[in-house]
Amino acid sequence: MYFCEKLKLYAMAQISNEISRTFNEYLLIPGLTTKECTPDRINLQTPLVKFTKGSKSEIVLNMPFVSAIMQSVSDSEMAIALARNGGVSFIYGSQSIESQAEMVRKVKEFKAGFVASRANLTPEDTLQDVLDMKEKTGFSTIAITHDGSSNGRLLGLVTSRDYRPRRDDEHKKVKEFMTPFAGLVTGKYGITLEEANNIIWDKKVNTLPIVDEKGCLKYLVFRKDYDSHKDNPNELHDEQKRLIVGAGINTRDYEERIPKLVEAGVDVLCIDSSDGFSEWQKETIEFVRKTYGDTVKIGAGNVVDTEGFNYLADAGADFIKVGIGGGSICITREQKGIGRGQATSIIEVAQARDEYFKKHGQYIPICSDGGIVQDYHMVLALAMGADFLMMGRYFARFDESPTKKLLIGGTYVKEYWGEGSNRARNWQRYDMGGNSTLKFEEGVDSYVPYAGKLKDNLEITLGKIKATMCSCGTLSIEELKNNAKITLVSSTSIIEGGAHDVIVKDNKNS
Ligand code: MZP
Numbered sequence: 001m002y003f004c005e006k007l008k009l010y011a012m013a014q015i016s017n018e019i020s021r022t023f024n025e026y027l028l029i030p031g032l033t034t035k036e037c038t039p040d041r042i043n044l045q046t047p048l049v050k051f052t053k054g055s056k057s058e059i060v061l062n063m064p065f066v067s068a069i070m071q072s073v074s075d076s077e078m079a080i081a082l083a084r085n086g087g088v089s090f091i092y093g094s095q096s097i098e099s100q101a102e103m104v105r106k107v108k109e110f111k112a113g114f115v116a117s118r119a120n121l122t123p124e125d126t127l128q129d130v131l132d133m134k135e136k137t138g139f140s141t142i143a144i145t146h147d148g149s150s151n152g153r154l155l156g157l158v159t160s161r162d163y164r165p166r167r168d169d170e171h172k173k174v175k176e177f178m179t180p181f182a183g184l185v186t187g188k189y190g191i192t193l194e195e196a197n198n199i200i201w202d203k204k205v206n207t208l209p210i211v212d213e214k215g216c217l218k219y220l221v222f223r224k225d226y227d228s229h230k231d232n233p234n235e236l237h238d239e240q241k242r243l244i245v246g247a248g249i250n251t252r253d254y255e256e257r258i259p260k261l262v263e264a265g266v267d268v269l270c271i272d273s274s275d276g277f278s279e280w281q282k283e284t285i286e287f288v289r290k291t292y293g294d295t296v297k298i299g300a301g302n303v304v305d306t307e308g309f310n311y312l313a314d315a316g317a318d319f320i321k322v323g324i325g326g327g328s329i330c331i332t333r334e335q336k337g338i339g340r341g342q343a344t345s346i347i348e349v350a351q352a353r354d355e356y357f358k359k360h361g362q363y364i365p366i367c368s369d370g371g372i373v374q375d376y377h378m379v380l381a382l383a384m385g386a387d388f389l390m391m392g393r394y395f396a397r398f399d400e401s402p403t404k405k406l407l408i409g410g411t412y413v414k415e416y417w418g419e420g421s422n423r424a425r426n427w428q429r430y431d432m433g434g435n436s437t438l439k440f441e442e443g444v445d446s447y448v449p450y451a452g453k454l455k456d457n458l459e460i461t462l463g464k465i466k467a468t469m470c471s472c473g474t475l476s477i478e479e480l481k482n483n484a485k486i487t488l489v490s491s492t493s494i495i496e497g498g499a500h501d502v503i504v505k506d507n508k509n510s
Contacts, residue, residue: 020341022326023377026496029474029485039466043476046365046387048088048320049268051298054363059244059268059297061388062086062234063462064378064477067361068327068392069093069248069272071424072416076106081400081454083107083243086234090270090390094419094426094450097257100192100247101264107245108265112232113193114210114219117143117150121158123175127168127404130158141207143217154209154217156180167183189218192503196221248272249298250428251280254287262296270299272325272429274420274442277308277454279429282315289316304345306352309366313356319365322349322392326371328393329401329418332442342371344385348479350385375461379468382477383484392416394461397451405450410448418443423435 003059046055047066065087067074068169071094081090091103106116119139122130134140140160145152156178163177185203187196191210200208210219236244246268247261258269269288271281277498281300288298300312301321312320325332325339333339346368357363365387372391374376381389390488395401396416419426420442430442451457489497 014220018101018344019345020339020345021488022341022371023343023380024373025341025488026343026380026486027276027489027497028376028379028383028468029473030474031483031485033470033473037470037473037475039463039470041155041475042466042469044086044462044465046477047363048365048388049299050362050364053357053363057363057365059088061088062236063458064386064388065394065458066090066246066388067395068369068390069270070392070396070417071095071426072403072421073395074248075402076103076110076400077402078395078400078454079103079107079245080110081398082391082395083236083245084112085455085458086236088236088244088246088268090246090248090268090272092419093250093272095423095431097253097260097267100257101260104245104261104264110195110241110243111219111237113196113221115222117209117220119143119153119219120145120148120150121174122146122148123173123178123180125174126170127163127165127172127174127177128170130174131165131170132165134160141220141222143209144174145217151216151218153215154181154184154186154211157184157207157209160205177390181215181244187221189213193221199292199490211359223452244268249284250431251284252428252431253286256290258288258296262292268297268299268318270319270321271301272419272426274302274330274430275432276301276321277303277311277339280433281312281317285312285315285317286378289394290458294411299367301367303347303349305341309349309352310356313353313360313362313364314404317364319367319387320349320353321367321369322346322386323369323371323390327417327418327443328371328373328448329421329443329446330370331418331444332420335440336441342368346381346384346386353385357368375464376468378461379465379472379480380486383480383486384389385481387477394447395454397448398454398457400454406447413447414450415445416448417445421445 044063046061048059048061051057063086066088067078067082069090069092071092074089074091082089119142121132129446142158144156158178162185185205187199187208187210189210196208206223208221244267247266249257249269271284290371297318299319302307302323304324322345323342326342349366353366367388367389367390368386370382404473405414417423419429423445472484474483
């Protein structure tokens with residue numbers, strides 16, 4: 001027990017003498033690396049939702065990452081990219097029920113290689129509109145539909161081969177230079193990717209519009225994407241081969257929100273709150289159990305100690321999120337004085353989870369949420385007992401996050417703002433009952449360095465994680481949890497850990 005016994009004679013708070021620590025204060029000590037322990041043999045699978053002794057989790061991640069329930073991180077594009085790489089996004093709940101459900105639906109309807117047309121015009125638009133659209137979206141293939149929407153009746157296609165920007169009159173109507181429907185090779189809605197690719201090759205076209213029986217555009221299939229669809233061995237899907245997706249919910253409008261998300265096909269829900277040790281969360285879980293039994297999975301949190309974990313475990317949570325105040329954009333600790341070092345929280349809650357498992361035969365995965373800065377922090381969090389990690393800053397840096405990429409002071413950055421900032425105005429996440437408003441900010445609006453594509457970055461991160469695990473002599477997350485050796489570090493040894501006492505030539509890695 002971490003809190004010392006209350007002195008019965010005096011009325012006083014429970015005071016913990018243990019220092020609340022964070023990942024930076026620890027390092028891993030190598031274990032024996034056997035010849036079998038090579039990065040290609042490492043298994044990063046981990047359970048997402050609870051299971052009973054002797055059975056298997058109904059959702060197993062192929063890598064231990066989920067993306068944060070945040071406007072600036074998890075929309076359908078991020079969810080698709082992450083699930084294709086073996087993780088799960090929780091689509092942010094600080095939006096209308098309809099738009100969140102629509103994002104979930106988009107992920108569930110995603111079919112590799114079939115993309116919804118994102119640049120569309122009507123035949124009455126002009127060459128100038130085509131040029132503007134190209135500039136704005138970066139797409140050079142533009143679908144021409146009767147109403148200019150992505151699912152309107154397909155009337156033609158415009159590519160850069162159809163016009164000469166400097167010679168043609170910019171007022172020229174699209175209908176005068178588009179390739180009309182009659183001249184297009186199209187595929188029928190419902191064909192497989194293999195069939196679509198065969199048509200592309202047989203008919204020597206670059207783009208294949210897929211249309212339904214009414215002639216409405218459903219998707220485009222591109223020749224250039226042919227190869228990229230073959231190499232996603234970690235893709236995470238349900239029994240019907242649809243990508244797995246999660247969604248954040250709150251403890252206010254859950255009776256309306258959850259049914260719509262379930263209808264849209266969501267695989268797992270998570271109550272999004274900065275402080276999850278509350279009766280509101282218990283009631284929300286009870287609603288799910290009463291309405292759907294165990295068929296709808298729901299995570300809860302955030303908590304930072306045994307008491308909080310046991311409360312949500314008894315309430316029936318499918319996984320429990322750990323972390324208060326450690327997020328990169330979070331100022332909760334400064335504003336409210338609430339929180340705990342992320343490492344200490346994980347260590348205690350992981351013990352609570354193991355004890356709960358011993359006592360009740362139920363393994364409830366825990367998620368370390370927020371505060372990951374270095375890639376080795378990820379291994380530390382897992383070694384300390386986390387089953388998987390939720391990250392915001394990490395994912396916000398990629399092309400697939402929903403925010404703007406900007407050039408500031410000669411450096412590319414992406415915007416990243418907290419759910420407790422005035423920009424997100426997600427008051428439900430910080431709700432303590434009472435009026436429905438955000439009373440004070442608990443998060444900031446910021447930039448993070450732009451880092452490129454999710455897939456490329458994941459490759460490097462997972463490579464590093466596997467290298468660290470090899471050093472620890474462990475081949476799986478389970479083995480890492482059981483066998484890792486972790487040591488506290490002094491502040492002077494942190495200095496020793498970086499380049500020191502030399503004049504560094506190139507500072508790119510700092
Ligand atoms: P990080 O990965 O950027 O360090 O932390 C992301 C986590 O910070 C989120 O998953 C969430 O738990 C938390 N968060 C989101 N918004 C705020 C805020 O505005 C916040 N305070 O703390």
